[in-house]
Amino acid sequence: MAAKIKKGDTVVVLTGRDKGKEGEVLKVLPKEGRALVQGVNMVKRHTRPTQASTGGIVDKEASIALSNIAIKDPKNGQPTRVGFKVLEDGRKVRVAKRSGEIIDA
Numbered sequence: 001m002a003a004k005i006k007k008g009d010t011v012v013v014l015t016g017r018d019k020g021k022e023g024e025v026l027k028v029l030p031k032e033g034r035a036l037v038q039g040v041n042m043v044k045r046h047t048r049p050t051q052a053s054t055g056g057i058v059d060k061e062a063s064i065a066l067s068n069i070a071i072k073d074p075k076n077g078q079p080t081r082v083g084f085k086v087l088e089d090g091r092k093v094r095v096a097k098r099s100g101e102i103i104d105a
Contacts, residue, residue: 002084002092002094003028003030004071004082004094005025005028005035005066005069005071005082006025006028007025007026007027007028008024008025009024009025009071009072009103010022010023010024010025010071010072011023011024011025011035011037011069011070011071011072012069012070012071012072012078012079013037013040013064013068013069014068014069014070014079015068016041016064016068018040018041018064021039021040022072023037023038023039023040024037024038025037025038026038026061028066029063032063033065033066033067034063034064034065034066035063035064035066035069036061036062036063036064037061037064037069038061039061040061040064041061041062041063041064042059042060042061042062043059043060043061043062044057044058044059045057045058045059045060046058071096071103073096073098073099073101074096074099074101074102074103074104075096075098075099075101076098076099078098080096080097080098080099081096081097081098082094082095082096082097082103083095083096083097085102
């Protein structure tokens, strides 16, 4: 099955403590059904000092379930579902269900 959310997409968080936040998808983990979104689901990580970096408490993104995010509609910026359409030239593209616009990654 084709991926509905890809790296580089702008998404909106639908549920949880970060509801309403927007961010860019940094990484998609399809086997786990999760994605890393920039600036969303931030957690504190206690790191040990190494030669490369000093230790301390570092903020980083944790993964979020794909069911809790939706692609931002290119036309009006609201969350939308994703469908697929085959163009005349044979390309299969993702389409926003809300507005019918083609989603560019």
